[in-house]
Amino acid sequence: MACQHGRVTTTDPLAPFQWLNGWTVTSHEVVTELSRGCEVLAVTRHDYAAEHSFEYAIDGAIVTGYRLRHPHERYGCDPDRLNGFMRELGMGLDKPQDEAAWDAAWQDNYHTAVPRAFALAAKVTGVPFTPDMLDRPMLVGPIAEGDRLAAGQQHPLLGVPPGLDH
Numbered sequence: 001m002a003c004q005h006g007r008v009t010t011t012d013p014l015a016p017f018q019w020l021n022g023w024t025v026t027s028h029e030v031v032t033e034l035s036r037g038c039e040v041l042a043v044t045r046h047d048y049a050a051e052h053s054f055e056y057a058i059d060g061a062i063v064t065g066y067r068l069r070h071p072h073e074r075y076g077c078d079p080d081r082l083n084g085f086m087r088e089l090g091m092g093l094d095k096p097q098d099e100a101a102w103d104a105a106w107q108d109n110y111h112t113a114v115p116r117a118f119a120l121a122a123k124v125t126g127v128p129f130t131p132d133m134l135d136r137p138m139l140v141g142p143i144a145e146g147d148r149l150a151a152g153q154q155h156p157l158l159g160v161p162p163g164l165d166h
Contacts, residue, residue, distance in 0.1 A: 028055075028062060036060045041124055043068075043117045054117050056082065056124060068113035069106070072096070085123045089116045 034040045035057035044053045045068075052068035062076040071091040074080065083093055092109070096102040122128040 031055045031057045032060050032062060041121050043114075043121050045114050052114055052117065054120065068117050069109045071109070071113075071116075072105070082120065082124065085120055088123070089119050091116055091120075 031040055031042055036059060039056070039058045041057075042053075042055045044055075046052060053065065054068060055065045056063045056076070063078050064074055064076045064080075064082050066074045066079075071086060072093055072095045074093075086093055090108075090112070092105050096105045118129045
């Protein structure tokens with residue numbers, strides 16, 4: 001899959017994840033902007049101060065998103081688009097109706113939410129998340145809107161100065 005945004009074109013399946021402060025890619029503002037003219041899928045595992053999340057966007061719109069431990073609370077312009085894949089992976093898509101069902105859903109999702117999200121990402125993109133992906137050098141840099149940002153100017157979405165390459 002190739003994605004082009006402004007002056008950046010990449011076929012790297014990990015490109016959406018390769019940001020300084022990489023968790024920001026799943027903020028609605030950033031993922032929708034990154035997806036203009038292409039598709040972006042981002043899975044966030046955040047063990048403190050935030051919840052794990054999944055965002056799938058196409059051409060500036062969130063198609064499907066959810067907090068990983070709550071797959072029954074999907075949102076977006078087509079929140080049910082990935083339901084077939086999600087069911088294949090054993091995700092509970094129906095909202096629990098009573099306390100016992102909530103407890104069972106929590107127990108089922110607590111340890112499996114993150115692996116299931118990466119498996120879902122692999123089904124959607126055709127790119128399996130493998131350990132060797134983590135051994136590669138990480139490329140980082142902002143995507144400038146229109147003309148290149150002036151030296152020292154903050155990127156409007158990412159808040160990092162332009163020209164960062166490490």
